[in-house]
Amino acid sequence: MFGMDEKMINPVYLQIVEELKRKINSGSLKPGDAVASESALSREYGASRMTVRKGLAILAKDGYIYSIPGKGSFVQKPELNKYxxxxxxxxxxxxxxxxxxxxxxxxxxxxxxxxxxxxxxxxxxxxxxxxxxxxxxxxxxxxxxxxxxxxxxxxxxxxxxxxxxxxxxxxxxxxxxxxxxxxxxxxxxxxxxxxxxxxxxxxxxxxxxxxxxxxxxxxxxxxxxxxxxxxxxxxxxxx
Amino acid sequence: MFGMDEKMINPVYLQIVEELKRKINSGSLKPGDAVASESALSREYGASRMTVRKGLAILAKDGYIYSIPGKGSFVQKPELNKYxxxxxxxxxxxxxxxxxxxxxxxxxxxxxxxxxxxxxxxxxxxxxxxxxxxxxxxxxxxxxxxxxxxxxxxxxxxxxxxxxxxxxxxxxxxxxxxxxxxxxxxxxxxxxxxxxxxxxxxxxxxxxxxxxxxxxxxxxxxxxxxxxxxxxxxxxxxx
DNA sequence: CAGTGGTCTAGACCACAGC
DNA sequence: CTGTGGTCTAGACCACTGC
Incomplete structure (x- = not known):
């Protein structure tokens, strides 16, 4: 397995965070857009749902997305005025x-x-x-x-x-x-x-x-x- | 089981957050003090380690504690000057x-x-x-x-x-x-x-x-x- | 060496949206 | 009804600390 080095340098949940940040910053995901569902991301990355959720939690903490139970996760409108x-x-x-x-x-x-x-x-x-x-x-x-x-x-x-x-x-x-x-x-x-x-x-x-x-x-x-x-x-x- | 109502109103990880916040705010845990280890909290609350970790993650996000791999989690010195x-x-x-x-x-x-x-x-x-x-x-x-x-x-x-x-x-x-x-x-x-x-x-x-x-x-x-x-x-x- | 936190899994049940 | 996110478990392996 060469997966070990990868994991320690860039754990799966951080890869998810980075890829989604990229999509949001590049505009391919715009404010209000739905993020792929947890199960979809889970399949996409071959990761367990808990790992996906850890990534999404970080994006939420950083103000990139928010989640609505039963509906999904969505790209947040950035806070332009906060210092x-x-x-x-x-x-x-x-x-x-x-x-x-x-x-x-x-x-x-x-x-x-x-x-x-x-x-x-x-x-x-x-x-x-x-x-x-x-x-x-x-x-x-x-x-x-x-x-x-x-x-x-x-x-x-x-x-x-x-x-x-x-x-x-x-x-x-x-x-x-x-x-x-x-x-x-x-x-x-x-x-x-x-x-x-x-x-x-x-x-x-x-x-x-x-x-x-x-x-x-x-x-x-x-x-x-x-x-x-x-x-x-x-x-x-x-x- | 009467645990269901309890869980929805106050999930276990939030109970952990609140109790530790109380201990920190009341001064029974002072900045620099070690927080009980994850396995100890896990036993104490009868919760799995992942649940305990979710609580600790919230305390860390809110600036109450920080963790050092291999050593433990410690109470953070509050940021007095941040606005x-x-x-x-x-x-x-x-x-x-x-x-x-x-x-x-x-x-x-x-x-x-x-x-x-x-x-x-x-x-x-x-x-x-x-x-x-x-x-x-x-x-x-x-x-x-x-x-x-x-x-x-x-x-x-x-x-x-x-x-x-x-x-x-x-x-x-x-x-x-x-x-x-x-x-x-x-x-x-x-x-x-x-x-x-x-x-x-x-x-x-x-x-x-x-x-x-x-x-x-x-x-x-x-x-x-x-x-x-x-x-x-x-x-x-x-x- | 034992104990710690960091990562991860493969399940589970729940409440809630929307059809 | 299916799909969604929210909570939770009982394991696992890892790297690191300190004795």
Whole structure:
């Protein structure tokens, strides 16, 4: 048998994946078209149905096809607008924060807007953390975080200087179950931020809001970071 | 047998997935810990190994675990910084473009920067498309696209007014194989953009660059869109 | 060497589509 | 009714790890 080498280099289910991807990418199978049935593919490749299904499962996971029980598998319409972005307030594609200064750690009562944001009443306590981020001695971002105060929150100032938002929160909860949201927009700096970031000339801010919710969708943190527009670029990629 | 209802509502492999997710989320299994071996899980659940493997495959796809042949399966360290973003130059979470004006469709020779961007020589032709996006009669974005001119590019002005960047490109190639990149940053408007967008007061721009490559990593399109900062918000979410 | 995950088979029963 | 995908089994051989 020379089948062994073949199998280890390219298992049958991957051959199926590749051939079907080829057909889809070349346009010989178009979105909406039915893929050959599992039993047909099974005959065609001389493979068992489970092996065929393993290949189809991969194509489904990668967004190429979807299956309807009782009907068949069909070519998916590709997601043209989907991107993956890795965001870390301390590090982005043109800059890394090399120093951070803690401006304030405090416990406050939230105003109406913040109480709404954190879905709590205005008589609950909220931890505020205000930081400045520096690159080569230059202040490049102003960072504001709000966490509803609860039980034993381990506030260690040492850690706060360097911690990322998800890191702060993930001490208490396992971070697999966290739901995180980003909001990205641009605005001119107001007076307070001009002062903090020592901005004198014309400059735009990139503002990034982070919201973290737990499994039950209760907010457990809200964060706004104001970046000098010339010190941050976010990168996203498809697939 | 009362097992039938159970199976259809919650197949065995999903029970395994849920129980292991629970253990991971509750912290009783921590990142780096070994998951019980396939044969052990097989005994524990009274299921065949293939069924157990189906469950583990789902946990692996969702980023909970990874497997090392010959060693075992281990709990993955969660990706704290990963977000998914859906970007469409015509529609974002606070605004939708309701009209688009074609300013220019042209064929030019690229300058050095553009030639580099598109990885072509400066004597090759490039299609330029300049558009203005409107919301309720207000110009809210200035959009610039560059496509290397090749073979039969179907340039239909009608379509150009409404088409999204991936849509323009995906006519010729199947869009499954396209690699797309986003770059996001903020900057103040220059004179040209102030004129186009009729900006007179203090305002920041959100700039979004799109790069589209084919399977072989050859650039097939470059696009820059300058949004009024008060008319765009991008949203991203984890998972 | 025994234990692990990776691949694969040849069956089985099920629920569901569509004729 | 036949054909489809969804679930599941009880085996098998392989390559790899670590003792």
């Amino acid at each position: 993956t972005i890795y965001y870390d307030e301390m590090k982005n594609s043109i800059n890394t924060v090399d120093r951070s200064r803690l401006l304030e750690v405090n416990i406050i009562m939230p105003d109406e807007k913040l109480a709404g944001e954190l879905q709590i009443t205005r008589n609950k306590n909220v931890i505020v953390i205000r930081r400045l981020f520096f690159t080569e001695g230059k202040p490049i971002a102003y960072d504001l975080k709000y966490l509803p105060y609860s039980k034993g929150m381990p506030i260690v100032e040492e850690e706060l200087e360097q911690a990322t938002f998800p890191e702060m929160v993930s001490g208490s909860v396992s971070s697999f179950s966290l739901k995180k949201e980003l909001t990205i927009y641009a605005q001119p700096p107001d007076e307070e931020i001009r002062r903090h970031l020592k901005i004198h000339d014309d400059l735009a801010l990139l503002v990034i809001e982070q919201r973290i919710h737990n499994e039950e969708n209760k907010p457990i943190g809200f964060c706004v970071t104001y970046f000098r527009g010339d010190y941050i670029k976010l990168k996203g990629r498809s697939e | 998914t973003i859906y970007y469409d130059e015509m529609k974002n979470s606070i605004n939708t473009v309701d009209r688009s004006r074609l300013l220019e469709v042209n064929i030019i020779m690229p300058d050095e920067k553009l030639a580099g961007e598109l990885q072509i020589t400066r004597n090759k032709n490039v299609i330029v498309i300049r558009r203005l996006f409107f919301t309720e009669g207000k110009p809210i974005a200035y959009d610039l696209k560059y496509l290397p001119y090749s073979k039969g590019m179907p340039i239909v002005e009608e379509e150009l007014e409404q088409a999204t960047f991936p849509e323009m490109v995906s006519g010729s190639v199947s869009s499954f194989s396209l690699k797309k990149e986003l770059t996001i940053y903020a900057q103040p408007p220059d004179e040209e953009i102030r004129r186009h967008l009729k900006i007179h007061d203090d305002l920041a721009l959100l700039v979004i660059e799109q790069r589209i490559h084919n399977e072989e990593n050859k650039p097939i399109g470059f696009c820059v869109t300058y949004f009024r900062g008060d008319y765009i918000k991008l949203k991203g979410r984890s998972e």
